[in-house]
Amino acid sequence: MRLYGVTGWKNAGKTGLMERLVAEIAARGHSVSTVKHAHHDTDVDQPGRDSFRHREAGAREVLLASPNRWALMNELRGAAEPALDELLTRMSPVDLVLIEGYKRAPHPKVEAYRQETGKPPLSDGNDSIRAIASDCPLPDATLPVFDLDDTAAIAGFILKEVGL
Template sequence: MRIYGVTGWKNSGKTHLVERLVTEITGRGFSVSTVKHAHHATEIDHPGRDSFRHREAGAREVLVASPARWALMHELRGAEEPALAELLEKLSPVDLVLIEGYKRESHPKVETHRAATGRPLLAPDNPTVRAVASDSAHPGLALPVLDLDDTGAIADFILGEVGL
């Protein structure tokens, strides 16, 4: 399975770019899945829902199924967060998995950067960053700099990198 990341500082446009890339790349006929890393206890279920009540009661896993979709929630209950490689093994095969976050993992990435965040680029200190998608120029950077709003060009870059 081919994987490619989108990384960057908070509020740099990662989620918006991943959303646009999924639309662009699936529109070209490829199947895409995503993995999103969060640094906090993310709730995907809500108090009062049956599945929430099952988790609160102590269930290790809760699978919710409907005619439209199914979802499996796994509670770590104090165990360590699984490695990215272990999580990727749980996905069904697709042409491309886009990974949001996971700055320190070894897969190739595009860094999103917005000048307004005031944060420095990750790319100079992170060899897994292969290009920067930004709203500003970065003279002297030894990597391709792509327009953050040019989804097609960013998709072309990623698809070329993974051989699709």
């Protein structure tokens, strides 16, 4: 599978960029899946629902199926978080997997950068970042810099990078 990431500091616009990229790349006829890495405790389930109750009772995995979608939830129960490579083996084949987060993983990435974060670009010390999508000019950048809102140009760059 072809992989490309979107990374950046908190509140830099990663999720919005991911959302726009998925829509743009899918509109160009490519199949796209996503991986979102969260550093905090997150739950896609609702307290009180049957699947939540199954997990709370101690189930290791809960598969929720409906006529519109299915989801497999896996409780680590103290085990280490699986590596990105291992998680990717569980996904169905698509043209491109867009990955949000995983700053230090080796797959190629575009950095979402907003000046208001007050932090320097991550690309200064991360060789896996191939371009920056910024809300301000970055005259000292040595990588390609796109306007953060120029989704078509960013998508074109990513698709060229992965050979699609």
